[in-house]
Amino acid sequence: xxxxxxxxxxxxxxxxxxxxxxxxxxxxxxxxxxxxxxxxxxxxxxxxxxxxxxxxxxxxxxxxxxxxxxxxxxxxxxxxxxxxxxxxxxxxxxxxxxxxxxxxxxxxxxxxxxxxxxxxxxxxxxxxxxxxxxxxxxxxxxxxxxxxxxxxxxxxxxxxxxxxxxxxxxxxxxxxxxxxxxxxxxxxxxxxxxxxxxxxxxxxxxxxxxxxxxxxxxxxxxxxxxxxxxxxxxxxxxxxxxxxxxxxxxxxxxxxxxxxxxxxxxxxxxxxxxxxxxxxxxxxxxxxxxxxxxxxxxxxxxxxxxxxxxxxxxxxxxxxxxxxxxxxxxxxxxxxxxxxxxxxxxx
Ligand SMILES: [Zn+2]
Numbered sequence: 001x002x003x004x005x006x007x008x009x010x011x012x013x014x015x016x017x018x019x020x021x022x023x024x025x026x027x028x029x030x031x032x033x034x035x036x037x038x039x040x041x042x043x044x045x046x047x048x049x050x051x052x053x054x055x056x057x058x059x060x061x062x063x064x065x066x067x068x069x070x071x072x073x074x075x076x077x078x079x080x081x082x083x084x085x086x087x088x089x090x091x092x093x094x095x096x097x098x099x100x101x102x103x104x105x106x107x108x109x110x111x112x113x114x115x116x117x118x119x120x121x122x123x124x125x126x127x128x129x130x131x132x133x134x135x136x137x138x139x140x141x142x143x144x145x146x147x148x149x150x151x152x153x154x155x156x157x158x159x160x161x162x163x164x165x166x167x168x169x170x171x172x173x174x175x176x177x178x179x180x181x182x183x184x185x186x187x188x189x190x191x192x193x194x195x196x197x198x199x200x201x202x203x204x205x206x207x208x209x210x211x212x213x214x215x216x217x218x219x220x221x222x223x224x225x226x227x228x229x230x231x232x233x234x235x236x237x238x239x240x241x242x243x244x245x246x247x248x249x250x251x252x253x254x255x256x257x258x259x260x261x262x263x264x265x266x267x268x269x270x271x272x273x274x275x276x277x278x279x280x281x282x283x284x285x286x287x288x289x290x291x292x293x294x295x296x297x298x299x300x301x302x303x304x305x306x307x308x309x310x311x312x313x314x315x316x317x318x319x320x321x322x323x324x325x326x327x328x329x330x331x332x333x334x335x336x337x338x339x340x341x342x343x344x345x346x347x
Contacts (some may be wrong), residue, residue: 202298
């Protein structure tokens with residue numbers, strides 16, 4: 001089946017801002033979510049603030065003053081970076097320093113909050129001169145949150161988060177926040193929630209698997225919006241670095257077993273080929289790689305194009321079948337090389 005899915009190649013593009021406004025309950029900034037249950041022995045970090053290039057949150061835990069987490073742009077009141085700790089990690093003190101090595105981009109107005117259950121946070125201490133320290137913690141801490149309390153047009157750099165009493169840090173895992181909105185189509189809830197779970201599991205995996213120096217950073221926030229009245233789905237990234245996947249309301253209800261479409265769409269966010277000059281004619285390959293990931297890496301299926309009609313440039317499943325044949329019979333790893341080349345102008 002030719003999947004009628006389209007990709008918007010223009011990156012600086014925000015659709016359906018009205019729908020997004022309605023998705024936010026209340027008039028103030030949306031409250032940060034609870035720290036997700038963390039039983040995996042990792043330190044899980046999530047944030048509402050888009051990442052600048054590859055200044056990822058793990059750089060705030062590496063013990064180096066020369067590397068840091070950096071936001072893509074200014075910050076809003078209510079923005080946060082939340083850190084969920086493993087249950088068996090005994091932290092006796094926490095220190096957070098913000099700003100670059102030359103003291104730019106400090107947090108001017110903010111607070112450090114702690115949680116004993118991962119859900120309810122209490123302010124522990126405000127930031128002063130870009131720093132916040134809690135020196136003696138009573139009881140167990142399951143999560144900490146750096147909260148922006150006033151908007152700032154400058155980016156924010158979080159240089160180091162130090163956990164006192166921890167001799168060896170567990171691995172740092174960056175968890176993208178997938179915000180799902182199906183208020184236009186409540187009957188699509190099961191489909192939408194499954195898509196959210198699939199994205200949480202697979203998007204970071206594919207981001208790591210297909211990482212190259214030119215890759216877009218793992219997104220902090222991806223919105224899954226079930227708001228289309230026609231077509232099937234498409235992915236886009238707005239100028240503020242927040243990605244969106246829009247899905248047809250009708251398709252979600254009429255094709256409840258087609259949740260794998262979200263794998264195809266989320267891979268477009270991983271690809272980040274937007275605006276790469278010289279590749280405008282290679283949309284068939286962009287779509288073919290997304291279907292390769294869906295039909296080989298996510299849920300392997302055999303695709304048998306009609307040899308009398310099919311061309312490898314037919315995009316989607318037909319191109320995916322060609323890529324599988326190349327991987328199996330000609331050049332193993334070709335899909336990773338093609339992905340890398342697609343991110344480089346005129347390659
Ligand atoms: Zn596509």
